[in-house]
Amino acid sequence: MWWPRNTAINLSIAGKVESRQDENVKKQVLFIQGGGTGAHDEWDNKLVDSLRQELGPNYDVRYPRMPNEADPSYTMWKAALAEEIAGLDDGVILIGHSVGGTILINTLAETPPNRKLAGIFLIAAPFVGPGGWPSEDITPTANLGARLPPKTPIYLYHGSKDDTAPFAHVDLYERAIPGAIVHRLLGRNHQLNDDLAEVAAGVRVLT
Secondary structure (H helix, E strand, O other), X not given: OOOOOOHHHHHHHHHHXXXXXXXXXXXXXXXXXXXXXXXXXXXXXXXXXXXXXXXXXXXXXXXXOXXXXXXXXXXXXXXXXHHHXXXXXXXXXXXXXXXXHHHHHHHHHHOOOOOXXXXXXXXXXXXXXXXXXXXXXXXXXXXXXXHOOOOOOEEEEEEOOOOOOOOOHHHHHHHHOXXXXXXXXXXXXXXXXXXXXXXXXXXXXXX
């Protein structure tokens, strides 16, 4: 087959341009807040600030305001999550803090998203199910790990000084999601002392 003399050069240039374009595309991270009055603007915003600082400018950390944060509803938050995820690209990282993590993981198990996920991160998430907390909204999912998006890494983070979600709940998640990567952070509170360095390190591993 005959090729124009400068085809190889053109293909080489095109490849370099495409590579630069890929490098300029920010990696998407969706952070789901916890519940309670003031959670978005007074508490979890500090976690997001820490995450953004640790990850740097190559990441687009999205932090939507969830509906009725003072009294979270699984049905309402699940719908809001579906809308947020639908606006993201394949390869996104999903992070949920506190009840936001609980709702996130149960939503993904109940209704897998039409997106390929790079990873799922739970921070200080209460466990709903045997040994954990009861819930009027969330029905515990049997075989939780098996119902999550396949081949998606799951990271769990919990502080030993958490006085909101018991530290033992991370053990329940570890049993419910075989293969999850667990980080037990000694001396850290429910907000991980407003320091998400370990979480950011996990995100960078996957992206």
